[in-house]
Amino acid sequence: MISDTLIKQLCRDKVCGVLATILSTDGLGPAQKGDSLLWVDGKRLAGTVGGGENEQKVLQVCAEFREKQQVLEIKSSLSGLLSSCGGTLEVRFEQLDFSDPEGVEVLKKQGIERTGSRLLLFGAGHVVQEVSWLADRNGFFCLVIDPRQDLMISAHFPVGTTLACCSVDNWLQKERVREEDYIIIAGPDHATDLAVLELAAGTVAHYIGVMGSSRKIASFTKILKKKSLYSHLTGRLFAPIGIDIPSRKPPEVAVSIVAELISVRAKSPSG
Numbered sequence: 001m002i003s004d005t006l007i008k009q010l011c012r013d014k015v016c017g018v019l020a021t022i023l024s025t026d027g028l029g030p031a032q033k034g035d036s037l038l039w040v041d042g043k044r045l046a047g048t049v050g051g052g053e054n055e056q057k058v059l060q061v062c063a064e065f066r067e068k069q070q071v072l073e074i075k076s077s078l079s080g081l082l083s084s085c086g087g088t089l090e091v092r093f094e095q096l097d098f099s100d101p102e103g104v105e106v107l108k109k110q111g112i113e114r115t116g117s118r119l120l121l122f123g124a125g126h127v128v129q130e131v132s133w134l135a136d137r138n139g140f141f142c143l144v145i146d147p148r149q150d151l152m153i154s155a156h157f158p159v160g161t162t163l164a165c166c167s168v169d170n171w172l173q174k175e176r177v178r179e180e181d182y183i184i185i186a187g188p189d190h191a192t193d194l195a196v197l198e199l200a201a202g203t204v205a206h207y208i209g210v211m212g213s214s215r216k217i218a219s220f221t222k223i224l225k226k227k228s229l230y231s232h233l234t235g236r237l238f239a240p241i242g243i244d245i246p247s248r249k250p251p252e253v254a255v256s257i258v259a260e261l262i263s264v265r266a267k268s269p270s271g
Contacts, residue, residue, distance in 0.1 A: 028087030123186035124151035130254035177203035209241035
């Protein structure tokens with residue numbers, strides 16, 4: 001589901017979006033009556049209307065939609081056996097203004113699920129900011145957790161990013177890390193990163209990446225082994241994080257990190 005935190009952020013940013021809801025189908029495609037998606041800031045933020053060609057057409061309508069509300073017929077150009085991948089949809093398109101309480105209520109009632117792999121970013125520094133933009137464009141939705149209020153500025157992150165200004169242990173007391181989640185640890189100092197890594201070892205996250213030098217990672221490994229935590233990270237720990245490229249510039253480091261995320265995701269059973 002779309003969290004109240006995300007809805008509050010959309011309201012705070014005063015963005016507009018389009019909600020597309022299926023009213024009826026001919027039964028040829030995977031979409032069902034009631035399926036919906038939310039389009040915000042040039043991309044699908046949540047939900048689905050079955051994927052494939054019809055969903056791409058729906059997204060195109062969303063991008064060009066200027067009416068308050070309109071019902072349109074969306075029809076796949078596929079024919080024969082391939083028509084089962086598309087079919088014909090009757091879709092209602094609605095403009096949502098997140099500065100208007102009425103628009104917010106429409107979204108809450110719809111109850112659509114957020115799409116994409118969840119990326120938990122523990123730290124909000126320059127590299128994490130670059131990672132968030134690139135990860136967002138590649139199908140990850142980001143949650144940034146950092147107690148440093150001066151770094152938690154919504155304009156520094158893509159629309160739809162959830163910002164939690166609190167310590168990691170406080171966040172973990174309220175939230176559950178899922179098996180399909182990805183974690184990046186990039187805090188302000190070694191002590192913080194080690195503490196977060198020890199907490200992450202106790203989660204079921206699919207991927208745990210740690211920023212830092214080989215020397216830093218070697219010292220972490222030694223400590224984790226002494227505490228009998230290292231075995232909990234087998235097959236999940238990527239440290240130092242990112243594919244190996246000789247660069248220290250934040251945008252380029254972000255490319256190496258997101259490339260690794262995409263590679264790991266592509267190899268996972270859930271894709």
